[in-house]
Amino acid sequence: MNNTDKAPLKKLLAVFAHPDDESFICGGTLAKYASEGVDITLVSATRGEMGRRMGNPPYLNRESMAAAREMELRNACDSLGIRELLFLDIRDKTVEFVDENNLTTRIANFIQEVDPDVVLTFHEKLGGHPDHCAIGKATTAAFQRTEQRGALYFISFGEAMEHPERYGYSRKDVVKIDVHAHFDAKLAAFRAHRCQTEIDEWVWLPDHEAKARFGKYEYFLKADRASEVKTDGF
Numbered sequence: 753m754n755n756t757d758k759a760p761l762k763k764l765l766a767v768f769a770h771p772d773d774e775s776f777i778c779g780g781t782l783a784k785y786a787s788e789g790v791d792i793t794l795v796s797a798t799r800g801e802m803g804r805r806m807g808n809p810p811y812l813n814r815e816s817m818a819a820a821r822e823m824e825l826r827n828a829c830d831s832l833g834i835r836e837l838l839f840l841d842i843r844d845k846t847v848e849f850v851d852e853n854n855l856t857t858r859i860a861n862f863i864q865e866v867d868p869d870v871v872l873t874f875h876e877k878l879g880g881h882p883d884h885c886a887i888g889k890a891t892t893a894a895f896q897r898t899e900q901r902g903a904l905y906f907i908s909f910g911e912a913m914e915h916p917e918r919y920g921y922s923r924k925d926v927v928k929i930d931v932h933a934h935f936d937a938k939l940a941a942f943r944a945h946r947c948q949t950e951i952d953e954w955v956w957l958p959d960h961e962a963k964a965r966f967g968k969y970e971y972f973l974k975a976d977r978a979s980e981v982k983t984d985g986f
């Protein structure tokens with residue numbers, strides 16, 4: 753961590769929908785870049801208070817859930833090395849219903865404040881959940897509106913982007929990050945999201961068995977398909 757004195761600080765801004773998106777989908781990559789001295793800010797649109805999992809056995813309710821999940825997310829951020837956590841205070845499962853222009857403006861303000869080298873968010877069509885798609889759409893619009901100097905990447909699930917042609921993309925649109933050296937941090941982040949992962953027995957197996965469930969790579973889509981400038985996150 754001392755080797756960052758001379759190089760200019762690189763910054764990453766991740767804009768996601770729920771506590772756990774950052775850990776479950778791209779925790780290894782966030783941990784990797786944090787360990788290399790990248791300054792990471794995470795914006796979570798909601799506190800995930802409408803999640804169906806409420807602990808195992810259930811110990812949360814709709815009233816206690818937001819605070820519990822916020823605390824879990826703070827712990828996950830510590831595990832991954834995310835320096836700053838911000839919330840948009842949108843109610844879980846309603847991101848698609850908030851005023852789109854207003855949401856775009858709020859995210860654009862974050863982009864201008866942070867001035868990131870890389871923005872990470874969901875693909876507006878491949879997000880897999882209405883909240884994911886809505887935050888991805890607004891973040892993409894915000895990125896375009898600010899004419900940001902950095903690069904925009906979309907997160908993707910598991911190994912789906914081993915076959916980008918299935919989604920209308922080609923291999924050159926995909927960035928594949930080897931995260932195996934950061935499985936400890938990723939596992940700690942999974943466990944930090946206790947009320948969501950308690951029911952998944954594999955998460956609580958001995959470390960080496962749990963880590964064996966992680967894929968070696970996490971995959972990202974470059975937002976601008978015409979651009980061939982960037983070949984890895986930075």
Ligand SMILES: [Zn+2]
Pocket residue numbers: 769770772773881884
């Ligand atoms: Zn989510």
